[in-house]
Amino acid sequence: MEYIIFICAMVAIYTIxxxxxxxxxxxTGLTSVxxxxxxxxxxxxxxxxxxxxxxxxxxxxxxxxxxxxSAAYLLGYLTLRVRGDYFxxxxxxxxxxxxxxxxxxxxxxxxxxxxxxxxxxxxxPRKFLLLVVLSxxxxxxxxxxxxxxxxxxxxxxxREDEMLAASLGKNVQAVKMSAFIISSIFxxxxxxxxxxxxxxxxxxxxxxxxxxxxxxMLLIGGAGSAVGPLLGALFLVAIxxxxxxxxxxxxxAAATRQLIFGxxxxxxxxxxxxxxxxxxxxY
Amino acid sequence: xxxxxxxxTKSFDGIKAVDGVSFSLDPSQGLCFLxxxxxxxxxxxxxxxxxxxxxxxxxxxxxxxPISGLSPYKIAAKGVARTFQQGRLFYQLSxxxxxxxxxxxxxxxxRSLLSxxxxxxxxxxREKAMKILLSLGLMEDRGKRAEELSFGQRKLLExxxxxxxxxxxxxxxxxxxxxxxxxxxNRTMELIxxxxxxxxxxxxxxxxxxxxxxxxxxxxxxxxxxIIAEGPAEEVLNDPVVRSIYLGxxxxx
Numbered sequence: 001m002e003y004i005i006f007i008c009a010m011v012a013i014y015t016i017x018x019x020x021x022x023x024x025x026x027x028t029g030l031t032s033v034x035x036x037x038x039x040x041x042x043x044x045x046x047x048x049x050x051x052x053x054x055x056x057x058x059x060x061x062x063x064x065x066x067x068x069x070s071a072a073y074l075l076g077y078l079t080l081r082v083r084g085d086y087f088x089x090x091x092x093x094x095x096x097x098x099x100x101x102x103x104x105x106x107x108x109x110x111x112x113x114x115x116x117x118x119x120x121x122x123x124x125p126r127k128f129l130l131l132v133v134l135s136x137x138x139x140x141x142x143x144x145x146x147x148x149x150x151x152x153x154x155x156x157x158x159r160e161d162e163m164l165a166a167s168l169g170k171n172v173q174a175v176k177m178s179a180f181i182i183s184s185i186f187x188x189x190x191x192x193x194x195x196x197x198x199x200x201x202x203x204x205x206x207x208x209x210x211x212x213x214x215x216x217m218l219l220i221g222g223a224g225s226a227v228g229p230l231l232g233a234l235f236l237v238a239i240x241x242x243x244x245x246x247x248x249x250x251x252x253a254a255a256t257r258q259l260i261f262g263x264x265x266x267x268x269x270x271x272x273x274x275x276x277x278x279x280x281x282x283y
Numbered sequence: 284x285x286x287x288x289x290x291x292t293k294s295f296d297g298i299k300a301v302d303g304v305s306f307s308l309d310p311s312q313g314l315c316f317l318x319x320x321x322x323x324x325x326x327x328x329x330x331x332x333x334x335x336x337x338x339x340x341x342x343x344x345x346x347x348x349p350i351s352g353l354s355p356y357k358i359a360a361k362g363v364a365r366t367f368q369q370g371r372l373f374y375q376l377s378x379x380x381x382x383x384x385x386x387x388x389x390x391x392x393x394r395s396l397l398s399x400x401x402x403x404x405x406x407x408x409r410e411k412a413m414k415i416l417l418s419l420g421l422m423e424d425r426g427k428r429a430e431e432l433s434f435g436q437r438k439l440l441e442x443x444x445x446x447x448x449x450x451x452x453x454x455x456x457x458x459x460x461x462x463x464x465x466x467x468x469n470r471t472m473e474l475i476x477x478x479x480x481x482x483x484x485x486x487x488x489x490x491x492x493x494x495x496x497x498x499x500x501x502x503x504x505x506x507x508x509x510i511i512a513e514g515p516a517e518e519v520l521n522d523p524v525v526r527s528i529y530l531g532x533x534x535x536x
């Protein structure tokens with residue numbers, strides 16, 4: 001039972017992260033490959049502010065979200081000048097830089113040893129799980145709301161044709177920035193929930209590969225649709241867990257996971273290029 | 284004067300696409316056409332006005348204020364609407380969304396998400412968009428994606444977008460009738476006339492000489508980036524240099 005609860009929590013946490021990315025990738029058309037880096041930033045900020053500074057957990061959560069949003073503002077200022085594939089490459093580079101910073105700023109992050117005994121929000125595991133699941137459901141509805149709103153229409157116009165949007169008086173840069181920040185706040189929430197749930201964080205949880213996996217959740221579930229990322233998270237969190245039951249040795253299991261993951265992406269690319277239920281073809 | 288173009292020059296790789304062009308435009312001048320052979324710099328001039336390109340020299344004034352160097356969205360927000368030569372729509376979005384995006388309604392920001400009242404506040408805008416779709420004969424297709432339309436319908440939708448841009452004062456149209464059949468050309472010209480009657484200043488890049496002859500009130504004739512002739516339509520079309528360059532007619536000396 002514990003195990004199933006764990007998987008539910010992970011699906012919920014990754015749904016939140018993927019929904020945030022959906023606003024950026026699915027609606028605005030900006031392929032970011034650094035969502036896990038934002039998860040990591042906020043996870044560390046939350047853990048360190050609670051453990052080292054003794055800030056209460058609620059305010060620590062807020063500080064982490066503000067930290068994530070501020071980082072997005074700064075990084076957005078640098079990266080949002082470039083378009084398309086270049087944006088994807090730059091964000092991926094940032095994901096690598098941030099990952100190595102987690103690893104090497106040992107005096108702050110503990111390096112590869114990570115941070116242990118991260119306090120859990122709300123104290124009680126049951127209440128916390130409820131909070132995480134409700135937040136995930138809320139994130140699905142939020143994306144649905146955005147998609148149907150004038151703001152979502154504006155985001156989609158930038159996804160479709162930046163030049164035309166600008167010719168209609170839309171401040172494309174500012175809109176992209178707003179989407180980047182909103183997306184990072186979702187990632188921030190997911191990061192805090194992750195740290196709070198697992199109670200231990202180390203750089204590997206926020207490695208560049210994790211950013212790719214969150215993006216893959218979006219691609220598999222369907223970018224632009226509200227429910228897509230939930231399906232994607234379900235797929236990519238649950239399948240590796242199911243593989244455990246095959247009783248493969250550790251190193252084979254890890255490789256098999258990559259194999260199935262790659263196979264799934266290829267099959268989807270051929271048969272459902274917009275993802276399971278997506279509205280926007282990313283590649 | 285609503286628009287003043289002063290001595291603008293633009294080179295690409297050392298070749299002057301626009302070479303010291305000056306003209307001014309006001310609604311009182313009626314339909315103004317920018318004509319000339321291919322590669323004479325017509326679209327470049329539009330891009331220089333809308334900020335998609337920056338002039339190397341010279342400046343553009345809109346309502347007396349210099350706008351050269353501003354980003355395209357700022358110039359658009361000041362009241363400059365345009366269409367593009369190849370035609371541009373938000374192809375994956377519905378017809379209705381394409382029109383709604385043309386209007387600035389102050390709701391297109393994350394804050395409107397909190398109010399949840401956008402549907403009510405957008406009602407007037409939606410009604411206006413519906414009316415336009417109805418007048419264009421596209422009402423039944425309003426939920427379709429723009430990519431599903433035929434070429435002619437797409438051109439019409441672009442006209443509809445201009446009609447949504449009520450707050451704009453200057454309309455720059457890049458070959459609005461290209462590739463259309465005669466009936467649709469007439470319809471397009473009717474719509475443009477409608478804009479003129481609403482007091483808008485209009486500059487049209489056009490190759491279709493029949494259209495130019497029929498409706499142009501003023502013509503700016505361009506060749507190799509320079510203005511060769513400018514003035515009332517009849518005068519310019521009868522200019523011997525224009526006739527020779529554009530129509531290939533050599534007047535007997």
